[in-house]
Amino acid sequence: MSVVIKATNIVTQFGKNVVHDDVSFEISQGEIFGLLGGSGSGKTTLLREMILLQKYASGSYNVLGKNIKKISSNEAKELRSQWGVLFQFGALFSSLSVLENVSIPLKEYTNLSKDAIKQAALMKIKMVGLPESAAYLYPSELSGGMKKRAGLARALIRDPKLLFLDEPTSGLDPKSARDFDELIVALRDTLDITVVMVTHDKDTMSSVLDRFIILGDKKVQFMGNIKELRLSDNENLREFTNGK
Amino acid sequence: MIDFSEVDVLDTNDTITYQCKGPWTLHNITKLSKKLKTPYKDKKIIFDFSKISDFDTHGILLFIQTIKKLQKQRCNVSKIGETEKFIALYQVCEDNFPSDVVTPKKDVGISVFLYNIGKTITESKKTLINFFSFVGGLTEAVGIVTIYPLRFRLQAMFYHIENSGIKAIPIILLTSFLIGIVIAFQGAVQLEKFGANIFIVEMVSISVTRELAPLLTAIVIAGRSASAYTAQIGVMKITEEIDAMKTMGFSVWDFLIIPRVFGLMISLPLIVFFADIVSIFGGMVVANFQLGISFEEFALRMQESVEIKHVVIGLIKAPIFGWIIAVIGCFRGFQISSSTESVGKYTTISVVNAIFWVIAMDAIISVLLTEIGL
Numbered sequence: 063m064s065v066v067i068k069a070t071n072i073v074t075q076f077g078k079n080v081v082h083d084d085v086s087f088e089i090s091q092g093e094i095f096g097l098l099g100g101s102g103s104g105k106t107t108l109l110r111e112m113i114l115l116q117k118y119a120s121g122s123y124n125v126l127g128k129n130i131k132k133i134s135s136n137e138a139k140e141l142r143s144q145w146g147v148l149f150q151f152g153a154l155f156s157s158l159s160v161l162e163n164v165s166i167p168l169k170e171y172t173n174l175s176k177d178a179i180k181q182a183a184l185m186k187i188k189m190v191g192l193p194e195s196a197a198y199l200y201p202s203e204l205s206g207g208m209k210k211r212a213g214l215a216r217a218l219i220r221d222p223k224l225l226f227l228d229e230p231t232s233g234l235d236p237k238s239a240r241d242f243d244e245l246i247v248a249l250r251d252t253l254d255i256t257v258v259m260v261t262h263d264k265d266t267m268s269s270v271l272d273r274f275i276i277l278g279d280k281k282v283q284f285m286g287n288i289k290e291l292r293l294s295d296n297e298n299l300r301e302f303t304n305g306k
Numbered sequence: 307m308i309d310f311s312e313v314d315v316l317d318t319n320d321t322i323t324y325q326c327k328g329p330w331t332l333h334n335i336t337k338l339s340k341k342l343k344t345p346y347k348d349k350k351i352i353f354d355f356s357k358i359s360d361f362d363t364h365g366i367l368l369f370i371q372t373i374k375k376l377q378k379q380r381c382n383v384s385k386i387g388e389t390e391k392f393i394a395l396y397q398v399c400e401d402n403f404p405s406d407v408v409t410p411k412k413d414v415g416i417s418v419f420l421y422n423i424g425k426t427i428t429e430s431k432k433t434l435i436n437f438f439s440f441v442g443g444l445t446e447a448v449g450i451v452t453i454y455p456l457r458f459r460l461q462a463m464f465y466h467i468e469n470s471g472i473k474a475i476p477i478i479l480l481t482s483f484l485i486g487i488v489i490a491f492q493g494a495v496q497l498e499k500f501g502a503n504i505f506i507v508e509m510v511s512i513s514v515t516r517e518l519a520p521l522l523t524a525i526v527i528a529g530r531s532a533s534a535y536t537a538q539i540g541v542m543k544i545t546e547e548i549d550a551m552k553t554m555g556f557s558v559w560d561f562l563i564i565p566r567v568f569g570l571m572i573s574l575p576l577i578v579f580f581a582d583i584v585s586i587f588g589g590m591v592v593a594n595f596q597l598g599i600s601f602e603e604f605a606l607r608m609q610e611s612v613e614i615k616h617v618v619i620g621l622i623k624a625p626i627f628g629w630i631i632a633v634i635g636c637f638r639g640f641q642i643s644s645s646t647e648s649v650g651k652y653t654t655i656s657v658v659n660a661i662f663w664v665i666a667m668d669a670i671i672s673v674l675l676t677e678i679g680l
Contacts (some may be wrong), residue, residue, distance in 0.1 A: 157643035173336050182367055182406035189363075194404060202644040221332055221362035252398045253363065254391070 064091045065124075066256045067112060072121035073105055081107055083280040085121070094250055094257040095170060096267060096274030103277040105260045106150075106228055112258070113147055113226055114138060126224065143171065145224040146217030148233065152209035154201040154216070160187065161197035164215045171220070186215040191245060207238040211245075218249070225249075227259035231266050239263060243270045313341050321350045324498040327357040330365030338365075342372050347379045356387025366392075366399045433641075440637045444567065447559030447623055457557075462565035463572075470531040470566075471573025475580060478523050482581035485518055486510060486588025494596045503597040507607040510589030519581040524627035527574065528660035532635035535566055536656040539639025540649050563636045570628035578624040582617060615680060623671055627664050634660045 069091040074082040081104040089095045097105040112117035112123055123130045128141055154163045165183035168174055168270060174182070187197050190211045201209060210230060217225060230246065231239035243266050250257055261267065267274065268288050276284040276291075284291060314325040330338060349403060353369065373383050388396070413421070451458050493509045539562060542548050586608075593599040599607075638656035642648045 157647040172332065174339075178335075178339065178367075180370075181371065181404055182364055185363065185367060185399060185402050188402035188404065200645070211637065221364060248398075252395050 065089070065095075066091050066126060067258065068110075068124040069108075070122050070124075072108070072111070072123070073119045074111065074116075075106065075119045076213065080280055082118070082277075085277070085280075085282050087275050087282060087285060089256060089258060092250070092254065093272045094246065094259070094270055095262045096271040097258070098262075098267065098274050099277030099283075104280075105277055108261050108277070109228055109258065111228055113145065114142070124304065143220060144222055145226060146222040147226045148213045148217045148228065149166065150228045150229060151206075152201070152213035154204075154209060154212055156201050159198055159200050160192070160204070160212045160215075163201070163212060164197075164219055167216070167219050183215075183219060186219050187212070189249075190215045193240065207234045207242070210234070210242065214245075218253070219254065223255055225255050225257045227257065227261075229260055229262065231261065231263045235264070236265075240265065240269075246270060248302055308614055311651065313338060315343075321352060322346055323352045323354055325354050325357065327359075329360035330358055330368070331360055331362045332364040335364045335368055339368055342368065344372060344375050344379070346376065347382055349381050351376055351381045351383045353383065353385045354387050355385060355389075355392060358392070358595075361392060361395070361397065363399055366396050367403075369396075370400060370403055401482065403476065414625075426603075436641075437637055440640070441633065443559065444563060444633065447557065447564060451560065451564060457560055459560060459565045462561065463569045466566050466569030467573045470527065470534070470570055471577060474527055474530055474578060478526050478577055478581055479584045481522055481526060482514075482519055482585040485522060486514060486585030486591050489513060489518070489585075490589035490592035491596065494592060503599060504603075504607055506589065506593045506597060506599065507604055508611055510593070511586055511608050511612040512616050513584040515582045515620045517620070517668070517672070519585055520578045520620045520623045521628065521652065521664070523574065523578050523581050523624070524664040525661055527570065527577075527628070528631045528664055529657055531570065532631050532638075532656045532660035533653045534655045535632065535635030536639040536642070537649060539636060540642030540652060543642055544644055544646075544649075566636055567629060567632040570632040570660040571625040572628075573633065574628035575621045575624035619675060619680065623668065626667060630663045630667060631660045634663065 063192075065088050069088075070086050072085040073080070085108070095106055099105050103178075109114060111118050112118055112125060112130075114133075126141060126144055128137055130138075132139070133141070154160070155166070158166065161180070164186055165179045168179045168182060172179075184194060184197060188194060192208060192211050192215065196204070196208060196212070201212070204212060214227075227246070231242050246257060246259075247270055249255065259266075261271075262299050271288070273285070273287050275282045284294065296298060312327040314327070316323040316325060324342075328334070353373070358365075376383050490506060490510050493506055494503075497503055497505055497509070539548075542562075548558060548562075551561060590601055590604045593604055594601060635656050638652045638659070642652045
């Protein structure tokens with residue numbers, strides 16, 4: 063399987079505060095890959111670096127065959143069209159309805175007809191499990207779970223190859239969280255995308271993630287799948303599997 | 307592998323075959339949709355997908371749209387050559403194909419116009435009532451603070467005096483100085499014609515201390531602080547900080563509103579006092595160079611003929627303006643709801659309201675005082 067993202071010796075610093083010291087990992091095509099770790103371990107920072115939102119001190123990221131440090135603005139635009147990002151709280155544009163939120167990438171980047179855009183957007187809205195009637199609501203009228211689903215529909219609208227999710231199940235009730243997990247697996251299977259997610263959720267970890275890294279103490283403490291983690295004898299890491 | 311997307315139509319007797327080739331992805335979809343023509347009726351139609359190199363939901367959506375159109379024209383549509391992946395994604399797309407696209411109906415014309423008028427009126431009425439209840443709440447809170455002075459947040463008030471008052475001094479001094487110059491300059495030209503040069507002193511001193519300095523200061527402060535208060539309180543509302551304060555039993559009046567209101571009521575007269583001095587100085591400079599009235603002459607004349615009441619009236623108006631600005635700024639802040647758009651909307655409204663009411667109040671006071679002979 064081909065490698066979609068390759069991070070090599072990443073160092074991140076905020077002033078004198080070192081967040082990542084020599085972090086490396088690889089994400090393969092079609093994988094659901096998790097970034098785990100305690101609060102403040104720099105999971106979200108790592109994700110933000112991959113999607114060109116945050117600078118890092120040294121090391122290199124290779125995302126979809128491009129070294130993102132030496133990227134021209136045109137290449138960056140091209141790269142951005144190939145991924146979708148779901149932010150923790152959906153980050154829907156509050157002045158636009160759900161339908162407008164989901165269709166805005168198509169409106170800006172394609173010359174499809176209005177009806178075609180609308181149909182495509184409505185299809186994605188249904189695909190993420192929202193009722194069609196929700197399309198005309200505004201973000202302030204949605205619950206947290208619905209906002210995330212709408213955000214996911216927006217992330218998926220251009221059929222990205224790569225999907226970044228920042229804590230997709232946090233703040234959802236257990237049932238919604240499991241539904242969301244299933245949705246992500248189903249989308250990966252049908253749309254053939256690679257998913258990178260930051261998560262805290264232990265159920266997500268065991269039922270969804272193919273592989274993951276655990277960050278701690280500025281380094282990658284563990285890389286592998288849940289079975290390997292259960293066999294590991296490191297007490298600190300076992301916390302991630304046992305609940306407490 | 308074909309790397310350009312294409313659709314060939316083979317027409318043989320009763321059977322039409324759509325030969326689909328290349329990538330059917332979002333990138334090529336506009337081009338493809340133009341090529342996919344559906345002029346056939348009552349025919350047997352076959353879609354051949356065997357030569358498709360790549361596809362995504364947008365490509366499949368286009369198929370579904372085309373197939374639905376053909377079915378409406380009573381064609382018998384079948385598909386051949388699909389891969390397993392294609393079938394799976396096709397299934398998902400078909401399951402989620404939007405039902406007849408219905409947009410919620412929008413009324414148009416005169417009814418919308420009337421509806422909007424009615425809506426504006428009822429909303430204005432609601433806002434007015436809310437405003438009165440806000441002022442009532444503030445008065446009550448001030449009463450409580452007067453009884454229990456320990457609840458007064460002195461530190462917060464000084465913070466607001468510094469941020470809304472002291473930090474505004476440079477810009478206010480500069481504008482006041484310029485206003486003093488402008489008034490004196492324009493007056494000098496007219497007064498020179500009469501040879502009534504010395505009256506420049508009354509002209510500048512009275513107009514500036516009684517009206518212009520307080521008004522100008524209030525307008526600058528309204529632009530600076532009414533907007534800041536509205537945005538601060540509004541964002542605190544959006545991030546649920548206000549709710550958090552309420553659940554912990556902190557009174558928003560004590561913590562947020564009273565320090566701002568008193569902060570401005572105290573700092574405004576002080577700033578106006580400085581503004582008075584600087585704008586009179588501006589007048590003095592012009593009188594000196596334009597009319598040859600020395601600084602000593604100006605000061606002497608001022609002592610003789612300009613009553614102190616003008617300065618006092620100006621200084622009394624200042625806290626009233628301060629109250630108006632702070633109350634409107636805070637009130638509009640609490641009207642901000644969860645959307646980011648409403649922050650901009652209410653911040654604008656708050657500044658416009660504050661400036662308008664400052665000027666309106668100035669007019670009212672001006673008329674009242676003149677009527678009672680002050």
